[in-house]
Amino acid sequence: MKQQVMLWAGAGQIGMAIARRMGYGKKILVGDKKLENAQTIARIMNDAGYDVTPVEMDLSSRTSIQKMIARAQQMGEITMLVNAAGVSPSQAPIEAILKVDLYGTAVLLEEVGKVIAPGGVGVTISSQSGHRMPALTPEEDEQLACTPAEHLLELPLLQLKNIQDTLHAYQLAKRCNEKRVMAESVKWGSQGARVNSISPGIIVTPLAIDEFNGPRGDFYKNMFAKCPAGRPGTADEVANVAELLMSDKGAFITGADFLVDGGATASYFYGPLKP
Numbered sequence: 134m135k136q137q138v139m140l141w142a143g144a145g146q147i148g149m150a151i152a153r154r155m156g157y158g159k160k161i162l163v164g165d166k167k168l169e170n171a172q173t174i175a176r177i178m179n180d181a182g183y184d185v186t187p188v189e190m191d192l193s194s195r196t197s198i199q200k201m202i203a204r205a206q207q208m209g210e211i212t213m214l215v216n217a218a219g220v221s222p223s224q225a226p227i228e229a230i231l232k233v234d235l236y237g238t239a240v241l242l243e244e245v246g247k248v249i250a251p252g253g254v255g256v257t258i259s260s261q262s263g264h265r266m267p268a269l270t271p272e273e274d275e276q277l278a279c280t281p282a283e284h285l286l287e288l289p290l291l292q293l294k295n296i297q298d299t300l301h302a303y304q305l306a307k308r309c310n311e312k313r314v315m316a317e318s319v320k321w322g323s324q325g326a327r328v329n330s331i332s333p334g335i336i337v338t339p340l341a342i343d344e345f346n347g348p349r350g351d352f353y354k355n356m357f358a359k360c361p362a363g364r365p366g367t368a369d370e371v372a373n374v375a376e377l378l379m380s381d382k383g384a385f386i387t388g389a390d391f392l393v394d395g396g397a398t399a400s401y402f403y404g405p406l407k408p
Contacts, residue, residue: 136160136209137250140202142192142241143218144174146338147258150372151215155379156183160208164190164201165218192218192237193229195282198244206248213379214245214255214328219306221340222299223349230299231291234306239282242317242328251325254379257314258371259332261394262300263307265401278312285309307332311390318388327387329378334394335365359405362395 137159141148144165152161161178163185165171171187178185188204191197205211219234238257245255269277269290276288289295296302314330321328335341335357345353357365374391377383392398400406 137212138162138205138209139213139215140164140205140211140245141215141217142190142201143216143258144170144187145217145340146368147333147336147371148215148217149174149178150368151217151256151375151379152178152183152185153181154372154376155213155215156185159184159213160205161185162188162201162205162208164188166191190218192241193232194237195240195244198237198241202244202248210250211245211248212250212253214241214249214253214257215375216241216255216257219258221344222303223344223347224340225299227293227296227299227302230302230306231286234303235291235309236282236285238306238310239285239313242313243282246317246321246324246326246328249321249324249326253321253324253326254383255321255326255328256375256378257310257328257330259310259314259330259390260303260307261332261334261392261398262304263311263332263390264392264398266301266304266308269308274308274312277309278316314390315388322387327378327383329383329386329388330390331371331374331378332390332392332394333366333371334360334392334397336368336371337365338368341365356397356406357395360395360397360400361404362397364395366393366395 139159139161141163168189175185175187190201
């Protein structure tokens with residue numbers, strides 16, 4: 134029996150919560166653009182009895198993604214993908230959001246899909262933001278789902294003149310993540326593997342705490358105050374859903390997106406958060 138490997142991109146709290154639930158008994162390779170982030174999180178996990186190796190990985194680079202996959206294949210057979218990498222609207226300019234969150238996720242899903250073991254499973258972390266934007270046309274949705282990754286950023290929809298601001302870029306990226314997961318699930322299925330996305334709302338992480346204390350802090354506080362849950366979520370609540378999707382209990386679930394936002398999107402459309 135080959136050693137099972139979990140490929141984990143984005144060394145943050147949500148990725149760690151999922152890895153703690155699903156990664157025991159496996160080799161775990163964690164990649165992050167900042168190697169020190171991956172090293173810090175690997176140390177925490179290894180001190181808790183896991184087997185985690187940190188590497189530097191830039192989600193916006195196909196070469197970097199391929200190098201991480203090759204490293205994982207040296208360790209064993211890739212049976213799980215956890216993609217929790219990305220940049221937020223207040224962290225990065227429009228171009229970077231599209232290159233990392235949109236293009237990078239598409240490439241990662243495509244490259245892992247080529248090598249995922251039969252019975253393997255992947256989950257990518259999208260965002261409630263993808264659900265906020267007005268509906269796209271069926272043609273635009275299909276373009277986001279099916280355009281070869283190398284040509285994604287050439288789509289008219291994704292040209293700078295058609296993007297209002299970083300939040301709009303982020304919404305487009307997350308909408309693309311969901312559509313991409315649908316299209317990739319068909320390809321993964323031919324390998325006997327599954328892939329889904331989770332769209333969290335406001336989850337308390339170091340990044341979110343920065344946001345709460347930053348220029349958009351009041352916006353976020355208002356959002357979780359007026360959502361049905363009345364509070365932000367925790368990384369473990371996202372991991373609860375990932376655990377279902379990545380376990381045998383989720384064997385019939387693939388190509389789907391799960392909104393885990395305390396009802397904020399519902400409130401945005403039909404409640405007190407309505408703009």
